[in-house]
Amino acid sequence: MMEGEMFIIRVPGSTANLGPGFDSIGLALNQYLTLEVEKASHWKVEMLSEELKVFPSDKTNYIIQVALETAKKYGCNLPPCLIKMKSEIPLTRGLGSSAAAIIAGIELADFLGHLNLSREEKLSQAASMEGHPDNVGASLYGGLIIGKQDGEKVDVVSFQPITFDVVAVIPHEELETKDSRNVLPKQLPFSEAVKAGAISNVLVAALLTGDYKLAGKMMKEDLYHQPYRTLLVPHLQEVEELSLKEGAFGVALSGAGPTVVCFAEKGKGQSLKNKLQLLMPQMDVRNLAIDQAGSKVMISERCQKYHSN
Ligand SMILES: Nc1ncnc2c1ncn2[C@@H]1O[C@H](COP(=O)(O)OP(=O)(O)O)[C@@H](O)[C@H]1O
Numbered sequence: 001m002m003e004g005e006m007f008i009i010r011v012p013g014s015t016a017n018l019g020p021g022f023d024s025i026g027l028a029l030n031q032y033l034t035l036e037v038e039k040a041s042h043w044k045v046e047m048l049s050e051e052l053k054v055f056p057s058d059k060t061n062y063i064i065q066v067a068l069e070t071a072k073k074y075g076c077n078l079p080p081c082l083i084k085m086k087s088e089i090p091l092t093r094g095l096g097s098s099a100a101a102i103i104a105g106i107e108l109a110d111f112l113g114h115l116n117l118s119r120e121e122k123l124s125q126a127a128s129m130e131g132h133p134d135n136v137g138a139s140l141y142g143g144l145i146i147g148k149q150d151g152e153k154v155d156v157v158s159f160q161p162i163t164f165d166v167v168a169v170i171p172h173e174e175l176e177t178k179d180s181r182n183v184l185p186k187q188l189p190f191s192e193a194v195k196a197g198a199i200s201n202v203l204v205a206a207l208l209t210g211d212y213k214l215a216g217k218m219m220k221e222d223l224y225h226q227p228y229r230t231l232l233v234p235h236l237q238e239v240e241e242l243s244l245k246e247g248a249f250g251v252a253l254s255g256a257g258p259t260v261v262c263f264a265e266k267g268k269g270q271s272l273k274n275k276l277q278l279l280m281p282q283m284d285v286r287n288l289a290i291d292q293a294g295s296k297v298m299i300s301e302r303c304q305k306y307h308s309n
């Protein structure tokens with residue numbers, strides 16, 4: 001990359017779990033974290049979205065830290081850059097902002113450092129930083145991902161295209177993932193763990209065969225996390241009742257919450273969104289689509305030529 005040239009990193013946000021797929025299922029959504037990057041004399045982040053202004057604008061920014069740590073792991077030093085950053089992903093609401101930031105940092109290291117990492121290597125690095133593969137997998141691959149993590153080892157299967165609408169009901173209050181994980185039990189009795197696994201298996205089979213009614217039923221039956229988190233997310237039950245009545249086939253807590261995601265058949269999302277927004281004016285209700293592409297690095301032709309040398 002030459003002085004003055006620029007590349008763009010675009011990463012979708014995501015919703016995790018879809019009810020019983022705790023720490024394992026992720027779905028990429030069409031709200032994006034976008035970085036415009038050019039070489040500079042020192043590291044600097046310029047926030048183009050108001051919400052991002054809470055984050056450091058120097059080298060201590062999380063995305064730069066992720067990039068430097070990733071590059072270091074592969075024995076590489078990154079040249080400093082100016083990053084202009086904007087985001088459509090609400091922060092700390094259960095819509096995968098931290099996972100998108102991690103993927104952005106890894107893509108930054110990969111491109112700037114000529115690391116040529118495979119998607120599997122990127123996922124392994126991202127999942128070990130985030131602690132679970134669901135959101136990072138969706139942000140990286142797009143579509144629906146199902147993954148299993150053991151330290152740095154991740155097994156993942158991704159599916160595209162997945163076609164249904166997603167309506168996100170986003171409260172104004174934040175809920176940090178670590179706080180929402182603190183209310184979960186350390187252990188489950190064997191018989192309950194077996195039941196919880198079976199519910200998750202049926203969810204996946206139902207989603208992939210298009211049996212949305214059954215998928216919705218499984219979302220509600222989750223035993224892993226939603227029963228414990230309802231204490232922190234008292235609106236879950238109300239959103240669930242209203243949106244099932246208004247045509248959603250399923251409802252789940254988005255990641256660790258507090259956002260609730262409602263799933264509707266293709267084409268039904270807009271009217272569901274309109275109805276829910278009227279019924280819950282205090283919430284930010286968004287009609288979203290599934291991102292099928294995952295993270296992207298977009299470069300100019302001149303920059304591409306230089307980069308491949
Ligand atoms: N664009 C960003 N730049 C830097 N850090 C970010 C960015 N987006 C998210 N983060 C980090 O992720 C944290 C939110 O993570 P988390 O509590 O898991 O919420 P979410 O559900 O949105 O992922 C933020 O407090 C911040 O530390």
Ligand SMILES: N[C@@H](CCOP(=O)(O)O)C(=O)O
Nearest residue numbers: 016023094095096177255256
């Ligand atoms: N499986 C995790 C997902 C956390 O997602 P986030 O978007 O809330 O960070 C969990 O349920 O804790």
